[in-house]
Amino acid sequence: MERGLKMDKVTVIVFSGEMDKVMAAFNIAIGAASSGMEVTMLFTFWGLNVLRKDKIGSKSKGILQRIFTFLNRGGTENLPMSRFNMFGLGPWMMKLLMKRYSMPGVRQLYSTAKELGVRMIACTITMGVMGLGKEDLVEDVDEFAGVITYIKDAREAKINLFV
Amino acid sequence: MERGLKMDKVTVIVFSGEMDKVMAAFNIAIGAASSGMEVTMLFTFWGLNVLRKDKIGSKSKGILQRIFTFLNRGGTENLPMSRFNMFGLGPWMMKLLMKRYSMPGVRQLYSTAKELGVRMIACTITMGVMGLGKEDLVEDVDEFAGVITYIKDAREAKINLFV
Amino acid sequence: MERGLKMDKVTVIVFSGEMDKVMAAFNIAIGAASSGMEVTMLFTFWGLNVLRKDKIGSKSKGILQRIFTFLNRGGTENLPMSRFNMFGLGPWMMKLLMKRYSMPGVRQLYSTAKELGVRMIACTITMGVMGLGKEDLVEDVDEFAGVITYIKDAREAKINLFV
Numbered sequence: 001m002e003r004g005l006k007m008d009k010v011t012v013i014v015f016s017g018e019m020d021k022v023m024a025a026f027n028i029a030i031g032a033a034s035s036g037m038e039v040t041m042l043f044t045f046w047g048l049n050v051l052r053k054d055k056i057g058s059k060s061k062g063i064l065q066r067i068f069t070f071l072n073r074g075g076t077e078n079l080p081m082s083r084f085n086m087f088g089l090g091p092w093m094m095k096l097l098m099k100r101y102s103m104p105g106v107r108q109l110y111s112t113a114k115e116l117g118v119r120m121i122a123c124t125i126t127m128g129v130m131g132l133g134k135e136d137l138v139e140d141v142d143e144f145a146g147v148i149t150y151i152k153d154a155r156e157a158k159i160n161l162f163v
Numbered sequence: 164m165e166r167g168l169k170m171d172k173v174t175v176i177v178f179s180g181e182m183d184k185v186m187a188a189f190n191i192a193i194g195a196a197s198s199g200m201e202v203t204m205l206f207t208f209w210g211l212n213v214l215r216k217d218k219i220g221s222k223s224k225g226i227l228q229r230i231f232t233f234l235n236r237g238g239t240e241n242l243p244m245s246r247f248n249m250f251g252l253g254p255w256m257m258k259l260l261m262k263r264y265s266m267p268g269v270r271q272l273y274s275t276a277k278e279l280g281v282r283m284i285a286c287t288i289t290m291g292v293m294g295l296g297k298e299d300l301v302e303d304v305d306e307f308a309g310v311i312t313y314i315k316d317a318r319e320a321k322i323n324l325f326v
Numbered sequence: 327m328e329r330g331l332k333m334d335k336v337t338v339i340v341f342s343g344e345m346d347k348v349m350a351a352f353n354i355a356i357g358a359a360s361s362g363m364e365v366t367m368l369f370t371f372w373g374l375n376v377l378r379k380d381k382i383g384s385k386s387k388g389i390l391q392r393i394f395t396f397l398n399r400g401g402t403e404n405l406p407m408s409r410f411n412m413f414g415l416g417p418w419m420m421k422l423l424m425k426r427y428s429m430p431g432v433r434q435l436y437s438t439a440k441e442l443g444v445r446m447i448a449c450t451i452t453m454g455v456m457g458l459g460k461e462d463l464v465e466d467v468d469e470f471a472g473v474i475t476y477i478k479d480a481r482e483a484k485i486n487l488f489v
Contacts, residue, residue, distance in 0.1 A: 031310030128427040147357030194473030
């Protein structure tokens with residue numbers, strides 16, 4: 001997809017790492033990209049879990065970060081729900097229902113968004129605190145950047161959301 | 164209220180079904196409509212609970228959806244709080260405090276918003292997964308639509324929020 | 327910092343009172359102000375906790391508000407986390423990690439935002455329900471206002487977020 005100054009822009013900050021919220025964020029991003037808009041998603045804090053590889057090395061990390069990494073499992077298939085998580089029963093039930101309604105899961109949504117040219121940015125300010133290095137994230141992240149990059153994009157965008 | 168191309172637009176995605184967040188969303192919508200703006204609210208995921216009838220039939224639904232419907236009680240009077248829900252004690256306390264300060268509850272806010280011409284859209288993408296059919300929602304929903312309709316509105320709106 | 331009609335505007339509604347979300351809100355506000363934008367933060371519901379003095383008097387308040395005030399501790403140093411709060415262990419761990427990465431805490435972020443001219447508004451509609459009077463909030467709140475003031479700002483802003 002051609003990127004130019006004349007395309008209307010959209011930014012979505014993905015702060016939350018919960019499956020349901022992340023799905024909403026991707027659906028908006030995909031809808032906007034399908035409508036010919038230029039979409040940027042900025043993953044920060046818990047949202048970084050979406051970009052995490054399923055298995056991440058804990059080498060060279062301190063004990064606090066290891067505990068945190070253990071609690072805060074990432075990867076598109078391991079996201080909790082914002083309500084009725086019930087130790088994983090909720091997401092399992094929702095995935096079954098989604099399958100029945102032919103709704104794509106987070107991994108599929110991510111691929112579709114990438115195919116449509118949605119730009120994925122990992123927030124460098126929060127990666128450290130979340131115990132994540134570049135090697136812990138999936139290979140096809142488009143950019144590692146901070147808030148100034150976001151502001152530049154959002155300032156000229158038609159739609160800006162915080163999820 | 165007359166609707167035209169020249170009115171400034173507002174969109175609010177109501178993703179959350181918690182009483183406090185929903186109240187915030189309605190207060191913004193009502194404030195904007197009172198200021199002469201054209202407001203659209205898109206209810207999706209847990210936000211669909213706001214549009215649910217108090218009693219909904221569980222006929223012809225699978226077991227998973229019935230469990231989900233049982234857990235996820237809807238209706239404007241049954242929304243939980245995002246914090247200090249305490250099995251319903253929190254909302255009860257907050258409702259008492261709201262009464263003391265003459266703050267309208269969700270049902271009242273919904274009516275006021277409707278009177279001011281706020282357009283209520285139920286998200287068709289998530290209704291199925293939430294176990295809801297059109298017959299489960301209140302009669303005065305203005306539209307059943309998905310993300311493309313939202314993007315079209317949001318693209319030309321002055322204020323877009325995700326609650 | 328000079329304020330004029332020609333500066334691009336940003337509004338951030340801080341609804342949530344959780345440390346991580348509040349930090350995200352401040353980082354955006356500070357980034358925007360550093361980029362020469364005119365930023366307004368509207369603190370409402372749990373977000374009002376950010377503006378609370380550490381100790382607040384409970385004189386002349388009803389029993390419900392006292393219980394609520396007791397549960398809902400405020401002050402920039404006492405905010406919980408949106409996930410893994412674990413009765414305060416989460417925020418403690420995160421603060422340690424933040425220190426290691428030289429990330430400023432909420433109090434520091436608040437001061438920096440003030441220095442950059444970010445306008446802080448306390449939402450008068452929700453102060454009562456949250457059991458807060460003007461005397462309970464820090465002295466340097468810029469304005470006490472409601473949704474109409476917010477709509478006026480947001481309507482002409484380039485970036486509007488709900489956190």
